[in-house]
Amino acid sequence: MAGDPPSEIQIRVPPRQGGNMIHPVEVDTAPLPSSSTPTPMIYREVKHFKKWFPWLIPTFVVANVIMFLITMYVNDCPKNSVSCVAGFLGRFSFQPFKENPLLGPSSSTLEKMGALDVSKVVHKHQGWRLISCIWLHGGVFHILANMLSLLVIGIRLEQEFGFVRIGLLYIISGLGGSLLSALFIQSNISVGASGALFGLLGGMLSELITNWTIYANKVAALLTLVVIIVLNLAVGILPHVDNFAHIGGFLSGFLLGFVFLIRPQFGWVSQRYAAPGYSSISAKPKFKMYQCILWVASLILLIVGFTVGLVILLRGVDLNDECSWCHYLSCVPTSRWSCNTQPVSCLADQTSDQLTLTCSSTGKSKTYALSNATTSQIRGLCSLLCH
Known part of the structure; x- marks a missing residue:
């Protein structure tokens, strides 16, 4: 009507984590009949950027803790060992420090509970160990470090992308970590959620890259994340740390991030939630071309990588025979420690x-x-x- 103030379309951009990510929100306008009264603006969250309630990651944490308690119950140190640490805990007491410095069960108990044992995967068709091992931990220190990291990283991602995508990212990354570990470390068992955790870190990095246009402080966010990833991977060169699981999980999560964590571009969201009567000169596509290319390329690499990896694993191939230097990715020997991790007999x-x-x-x-x-x-x- 003549004399009415025009409806104003605005996009509010509240910051996420220190002003890093832009979140468009839907705006409802309700012009009032009096020109002297300002137009009230009612903001509602756009469904493409809504916050999810994080329940899956805490559930994963609880599941890991329960599995650790069950493992310690099965271990029953007083019955199966000559000496135990914290004997007042009864059958929940820990193996001697020299046997397990992480305050945890024996390797035979972990093997019984589903640790990754390549010989059993290849020769006894126990492929389920590639998944079961990511729910087991070697000791109190091991599970504390992993679960604290999972809460810090996972809850933030689940709030942004929901439980389905983050749950799949976690599980598939854990499988990718187990697969690469099994191809290179075949003389020892392996347990832990570290591969899945590195998958979440890899997903964060690819999410930043594929959704580059909706981030503020892009370079600072990228450098910070890269430094965190490099430092964590550097820890993997210490002995008794399965860095192949870290690398496999990270690579899997990095590719999965391009597939699962893609966001529609800001211009498309603005158009979609604009009030009637507001039209753009040219329609914006939902995703940019580079996002689509990364999506397709990552999906192909994931399918090929997992297929080839599983095939050569089940054929009993040891990739150390094909790569004489690759073992340095998991442990670098120094004057202070040895990388000889052959099982004792x-x-x-x-x-x-x-x-x-x-x-x-x-x-x-x-x-x-x-x-x-x-x-x-x-x-x-x-x-x-x-x-």
């Missing part, structure tokens, strides 16, 4: 009330006052003797 001689063990690698021998020693007890004592 001992010769056992059981008499009526004594057990004599001789470490095969060091030649050290020791006699224990132990009758009818179980396999778990022998393994634990062997580990202590050889370290």
Whole structure:
């Protein structure tokens, strides 16, 4: 009507995490009949950028903690070992520090619970271990570090993208980490959610790249994230850390981020939620060309990578035979530590009330006052003797 103030279309851009990401919101306008009264603006969140309630990541944390408690219950250190740490915890007490410095169960218990054991995957068709191992942890320190990281990284991502996409990103990245680990580390078992966690970090990086146009402080955000990723991967060169799981999870998550975490461009959202009567000279596409190219290329690389990886794993291929230097990606030997992680073995001689063990690698021998020693007890004592 003549004399009415024109409806005004605005896009509010509240910051996320220190003013880094722009979130368009829908605007409803209601012009009043009096020209002297300002037009009230009612803001509603656009569905493409709505905040989700994070429940899946906390559920994952609870599931990991429950699995750790079950593992410790099954471990039953007082029954299966000569000495235990924190014996007042009963069957929840920990293996000796020399055997497991992370305050956790024995390797035989982890293997029983579903740790990644390549020989069982290849020769006994237990492919489920590629997934089950990401729900197991080697000790209290291990699970604390992983679960705190999962809460910090995962909740933020689930709030932004929802439980379906982040749940798939977590699980598939964990599988990718297990797969690369199995192709390079075939003499030891592997457990932990680190591959899935690095997948979330990889997804954050590709999400920043593919949604580049809706970010403020782009370069600062990119540099910060890259530094965090590089520092975390650098930790993987220490002994007894499965950096191949980290690298496999990161690469999987990085590619998955281009597929799952793509956002519509700002111009398309503005057009879609504009009030009637407001039209643009040219219609904006929902996604930019580079986003579509990255989506297609990443999907192809994921399908090919997982297919080829599974095929060569099930054929029993050890990629260390094809890459003589790749083992340095997981451990770099120095004067302070060795990267020799070959499993220990001992010769056992059981008499009526004594057990004599001789470490095969060091030649050290020791006699224990132990009758009818179980396999778990022998393994634990062997580990202590050889370290």
